[in-house]
Amino acid sequence: MKHLNTLVIGSGASGLAAAVRLNALGVKSLALYTEGLRMGTSINTGSDKQTYYKLGMYGIEPDSPVLLAQDLMNGGAVHGDIALVEAALSPLAFAHLAALGVPFPHDEFGQYIGYKTDHDPRRRATSCGPYTSRDMCLALIAEAKKNGIEIQEKRVAVSLLAVEENGEKRCCGAVFLNRGKQGEDALEVVLAENVVFAVGGPGALYRASVYPVVHTGAIGLAIGIGAKTRNLAEFQFGMASTKFRWNVSGSYMQVLPRFVSRAADGISDEKEFLREYFKTPEEMYDMIFLKGYQWPFAAGHVPGSSLIDLFVNREIVERGRRVFLDYRTDPADYDFQALSEETRSYLTRSGAVASTPLRRLERLNAPAIELYQSHGIDLSKEALEIAVCAQHNNGGLAGTIWWESENVRHLFPIGEVNGSHGVTRPGGTALNAGQVGAFRAAEFIAANGAEETLSLAAAEKAALETMDRLKAAWRRPALRNWKEERAKFQNRMSENGAFIREETLLRKALAETRSQLVALQEDGLGGNTIDDTVEALRNQQLLTAQILYLESILKQVLDGVGSRGSALVLSPRGERIHPLLPEEWKRLPEDPAFRSRTLTGRLKPDGSAEFVWESCREIPATDGWFETIWSDYRSKRIYGAHS
Template sequence: MSTIAVGNMTLPFYSANTVIVGAGAAAMNCALQLLKFRLQAGEKRPQDRLIVVTGGVKLGASRMSGSDKQTYYKMGTSPRISDTAEDFAKTLTAFGCCHGDNALIEGICSLRGFYNLVDVGVPFPHEPYGAFIGYKTDHDPYERATSAGPKTSKFMSECLQAQAKRLGLRVIDRQMVAKFITSGEGSGKRIVAMLCVDRSQTQKPNMGMSVFAARNWVLAAGGPGEIYRTTVYPRGQYGIHGAALEAGLEACNLTESQYGLASTKFRWNVSGTYMQVIPRIFSTNARGGDEREFLTEYFDDMPTMALNIFLKGYQWPFDAQRITNAQSSLVDMAVHQETVVRGRKVWMDFLRNPVGKVGWEEFNLQRLPNEALEYLQKTGAMQPLPIDRLAHMNKPAIEIYAENRIDLYKEPLEIAVCAQHHNGGFSVDKWWRSSISNTFVIGEMAGTHGVKRPGGSALNAGQVGALRAAEYISNMLFDEIPASPADLGDSVAKSVEQLQKLCAANSTAGTPKQALAEIADRMTRFGAHIRWRSGAEEALSQAKRQYFDINSAGLRVSSPRELPTAILAAQQCLTQVAMLKSIVGMLDRGAGSRGSHCILEESGAEMHPALIDPTDKKPYRFKPENVDLRNTILCTRFNPAAADLFELSDVSPRPIPNRQIAFEPAWTEFREKAIFRD
């Protein structure tokens, strides 16, 4: 480490060939693979030219969240179920807006990534003959899913980090990304440095700021989870989308996220066995009284209601195509109606079976439809109560709540429909290179998932993207030298000045916390699982106005300690504009309901007579999917001169490659590094 002078301040200056931003499972695997590649190439101390920079090693979705982070989706490993990488790719691309080459690579490299995790110590279970038996997850036609329990992604991150640490990996912690510093224009544009703020050092004369310079950047900081008020992302998971957008990276599929049922006191998805044990789901008023079995308004009988609760286990994401005709996502809409429209609280009770209304038969396991009954019989989960079935099938699912001071043996679990995962992100090619040279994007930040995806496929995508980025950097870019303090002095000074201006507002300006709350409320109301044109357009107008206000007048802060929050507010504000602009852009293109969101429209199909839109007191009606748009990916790029700050463009998904090549020429391509050329 050296220093760089900025005015009367002295900032720490770190230099490396490659900087990886983030410390989750994707980031740590990229670091590990890059070190291994360089050691295999004969380099003695590759760790001296690599740095992992993170806002919190023990924070983030990989370490602290459930659902997708419990399930690992890979090529099939069950001994009697055949699978191919091409079939895997077809599953990932089935619902559109997904590049076929990325999907095929995720299939081809999935077992390489999975067995690497096994080797570093992730306790994926296998049977006596060594087979890793799979199970079905949502949108999964095969038994490709596996799990190491509720803490799967946490185990992944920790085991990968431990292995990388043995190889000397440097991790600089508590660094919040404030700004990427770029040079050049057009195809010659590059990120040359990154300005960060250490939250614990803001009272120092340099306000806790540090500078990192590198030739290569791997962005792996997760999704923009806290952009929503109702979210199951871990607290503090803001991501760095705003900084990346401002730097010029092209984004794609920003309209596509996943939403579903999750607990709110301790943020955790209630998917899988939580639903498959078929607990009672009921509501109360805000004070906890006036209990109601509200699901009975939406289903005709006990077996149908119980089946759909069960199906939420592996049909967990809210799905616009599973609402009508008493399907499983009607449960999500019923919870939305109860919480958002009626202002009540919804609970899962594992101490009681579902309760029907007068005239219904009582809950009886033997009367369940075959799909649920056969599963419970096969797993031996025929105990009388949901809590006993859960303890039999997945005891760690109970323990994870106990660790967070929630005893499922004594109390119900409050739930809501929450934002869970961003399927969109930043555009990448087959090596996970972004639209800016020498910058790679992996993990949830990479927009590789399309409209729908199998549960757990995000973990596989993160591991594969990490491997691909590391392999490319090691073979093509690891000899490049980063910029020096002398090269960066003026650009760093300009960036520092912008941050100081952000916090120089007068007493009439809003505070950073007020700005963040406004953004979260707006996105939850207009940019989540229920959307409509007039609402999206008004939200975009409000978001732009907020962005211009923040950039012209700044935010009101009372001490330097609020600098990180002010930076977050500015970044989240730009991110919400990008997301809302993309939503409006898709509506302009004739988009209907798809993936995990519904587009409301008066001429659309009725969801259910009991689902009442509070704006007109009529049943919700939603527009069907425009399937033609599956063949178009909407891309979004920041342009401060544009009317809405962003320019939109359409690209066709790249097809699944069908390349036939004999071994000898393939070997030649590999030896001569032709595989890395476009």
């Protein structure tokens, strides 16, 4: 057993930033444990123009922490104090990255230019190009290595350790499997005063997913020790390619590809299936064009461009077919002159009027073609398979304004695993929130958590109990194949717990998830390789998470939250969505009253779920006075009751 002051789990953009900041603030008994520096979402993903959202800092355009916090709150179901912190620290976190060499563009006067992203009234967004989060990781890895921060790779956390202390739960470390060893030798325990939990979003929950294949997430470990969650049901979904996972937003739609579906073999019986829903080809093309601007599925765009997502999903889930974007040809009846004025003028002004979607894409955005080429997909030779995929969880674990878990002390969920966002959010706030969370947790730990308060005897006892449980499982033979089990729950989640939500299906999915978890917990680990053991245990935490995700979605459906954000709730009481969709496709409208509440939840020790609707806290009125704030700062009163 190893003992540290602070253990950081996860090396995405947020975990790396936390390690770098903790070290800078003098926390030296520190290590970062991770599956690998090349794992996770941040270093493996990107988009057309991957966005980082921060306070405006260009020219004469005014901005302030409160204005930005208001826009973060406008998405609904967001606490004002947390929004204010994310806004107030955004320039600091951004400047940290820029100073480490992340190539955010600025002009000759050092002004960081911005652009407008979705849900953004100002030009606050910036980008380094398609791979902003990777650039952030590379700069942070270099800094961590330069500072000699201990980094342990090939370590997979399989359990979080917790003890009771003064009537409260506190986190005291984690149990890892070291992928470089075999059997029980692979078990490693790290006891820690503080655990920064930076394990990313729940990437392996859905089959249809645009999270990188290597990223599974580990929120289930925290849910398993009873940590509170917030807004778990608020996901973002959108169309993405599946062979190589990438959002097909922006130019991929604006060049008007052919949407075709084929039989389950992916070859035979090709159809332009969207045509059945539109009166004319032009009407269909105008909707596809609009989809480029309005990429994520949005309940507010039904009717509207999000109907395309529904039609695509219906083709796949209900009809068992596969859907492709074909850029190679236009159909015989494609008539540029018949398109809407907006579509024609955009393509004309972009110099992208040409005879096939691929030629239009070449002119509009050639790197978009090269991107697929560099991942072995030649758009001139094959059609691109797509699905409506899970992309980001706005919800996650519930944290304080210092990013400490609301009910598990000394556990600091940061990055995507922290549910600080609401129903919608300006694009790019995920990366900002991850950096701000890292700064806040590091500051709080450096100011309060450097002294040792943990009872090592109690922590060791908790560790030994977990190890005994794992060793007992090793003595029983492994009877189940983890890949088959994972496919089962991913399919279930994509079909019943994604962006189309309906009570009966959710109840059935929940029952199946609960019994699958029991079956896996009874199975053994004996005879497995270390990799199979890791994945078998990972399935258990993913299923634990799936239970609370499905419970949260069901709770929102039953309480009448209705269709909002990236989710459509079907109900016999709802309104018919489209005359050509089946009768039962009726959308329950949103009840806007829920925009001013957040849903917190937790799994109780008996496995049942408990939920509370909390009123959103207002943005604090902070008409401060320098001398009093200085005094509060010096005396550490700013850290509140827990300092």
